[in-house]
Amino acid sequence: DAGVIQSPRHEVTEMGQEVTLRCKPISGHNSLFWYRQTMMRGLELLIYFNNNVPIDDSGMPEDRFSAKMPNASFSTLKIQPSEPRDSAVYFCASSLGLAESYEQYFGPGTRLTVT
Amino acid sequence: GENVEQHPSTLSVQEGDSAVIKCTYSDSASNYFPWYKQELGKRPQLIIDIRSNVGEKKDQRIAVTLNKTAKHFSLHITETQPEDSAVYFCAAKGGSYIPTFGRGTSLIVHP
Numbered sequence: 001d002a003g004v005i006q007s008p009r010h011e012v013t014e015m016g017q018e019v020t021l022r023c024k025p026i027s028g029h030n031s032l033f034w035y036r037q038t039m040m041r042g043l044e045l046l047i048y049f050n051n052n053v054p055i056d057d058s059g060m061p062e063d064r065f066s067a068k069m070p071n072a073s074f075s076t077l078k079i080q081p082s083e084p085r086d087s088a089v090y091f092c093a094s095s096l097g098l099a100e101s102y103e104q105y106f107g108p109g110t111r112l113t114v115t
Numbered sequence: 116g117e118n119v120e121q122h123p124s125t126l127s128v129q130e131g132d133s134a135v136i137k138c139t140y141s142d143s144a145s146n147y148f149p150w151y152k153q154e155l156g157k158r159p160q161l162i163i164d165i166r167s168n169v170g171e172k173k174d175q176r177i178a179v180t181l182n183k184t185a186k187h188f189s190l191h192i193t194e195t196q197p198e199d200s201a202v203y204f205c206a207a208k209g210g211s212y213i214p215t216f217g218r219g220t221s222l223i224v225h226p
Contacts, residue, residue: 043159099212100212
């Protein structure tokens with residue numbers, strides 16, 4: 001299995017531009033999570049899906065952020081318009097489900113730089 | 116909601132020494148405690164976990180202990196090696212089914 005796949009691995013964009021991050025979870029995993037990692041705030045959960053349905057988006061910082069999961073094998077995180085403070089590493093993770101002992105498998109991350 | 120505190124934020128040891136990282140949690144319903152290792156520029160990866168019905172678990176040079184009464188758990192690494200250098204995250208998971216992560220500990224092992 002290839003594991004969780006994220007693209008792009010690096011993204012540099014100018015303030016105001018739209019950014020779309022992509023994630024393909026591990027086949028057979030029913031839960032998908034989007035995290036943001038910064039030195040200041042650590043690892044923050046932004047939103048998670050179960051069976052393609054968004055369950056909790058309370059971690060999404062503001063309306064400029066949106067996420068979708070149109071099918072079991074694909075999810076996107078969009079930032080529009082982007083701002084310099086959005087610069088971070090964004091991780092996607094998947095797990096078999098939400099049960100307590102299901103391990104989360106992280107993707108390689110997308111390093112976003114907004115200038 | 117759950118709150119996980121992790122200490123220390125940075126830990127520097129000599130190769131061969133032991134390292135201990137401690138975490139506390141607030142939600143008594145939490146019953147699953149994974150530990151992740153994140154090497155520089157890489158993704159977090161699970162290295163060991165413990166459930167609430169177990170007090171200690173070992174896997175070669177790493178071990179985790181859990182004290183449910185005091186709501187704290189710890190990661191112990193013995194005979195540290197330079198390749199152990201990384202950021203380690205603890206997490207607690209329970210009623211919400213979503214893990215709450217600590218802020219991470221940067222472990223530096225000097226050769």
